[in-house]
Amino acid sequence: MKKSKYLIFLILSTVLSFNLISCATEAPYTDQQKAADDKIKEEIRKIYEAEKFTYLSHVDITVYKGTVVLGGLVFQPHDRRIAIEDAKKVEGVKSISDQMEVESNAY
Numbered sequence: 001m002k003k004s005k006y007l008i009f010l011i012l013s014t015v016l017s018f019n020l021i022s023c024a025t026e027a028p029y030t031d032q033q034k035a036a037d038d039k040i041k042e043e044i045r046k047i048y049e050a051e052k053f054t055y056l057s058h059v060d061i062t063v064y065k066g067t068v069v070l071g072g073l074v075f076q077p078h079d080r081r082i083a084i085e086d087a088k089k090v091e092g093v094k095s096i097s098d099q100m101e102v103e104s105n106a107y
Contacts (some may be wrong), residue, residue: 033065036092037065037066039092040090040091041068043091044061047086051082051086054083055075055079056074056083056086058072058074059073060072061087065094066092066094066095068090068093068097070087070099073100073102073103074101075102075104076104077102080098080100083100084096
């Protein structure tokens, strides 16, 4: 009787441990997710290139699972706002992290 209780306890604790580990482990980055992220990045870049009054070629774009990180330099605070607004327009964008720096002396 004591052995069976111990065995049940051991099995339950093992199952619980695996469940906790699987919850804490991030799902792998699939080829499908990478393709979707690449498409988001490409769409943002196209929008930036089409901007007539704002130069956004210095903006670095990184996308991971729909989260867009914008970095690099912009010349004016207005350019930063435009870059964020344009990125929000793209389908599939879940969130945006603004890491851009305004460098008004970059001319």
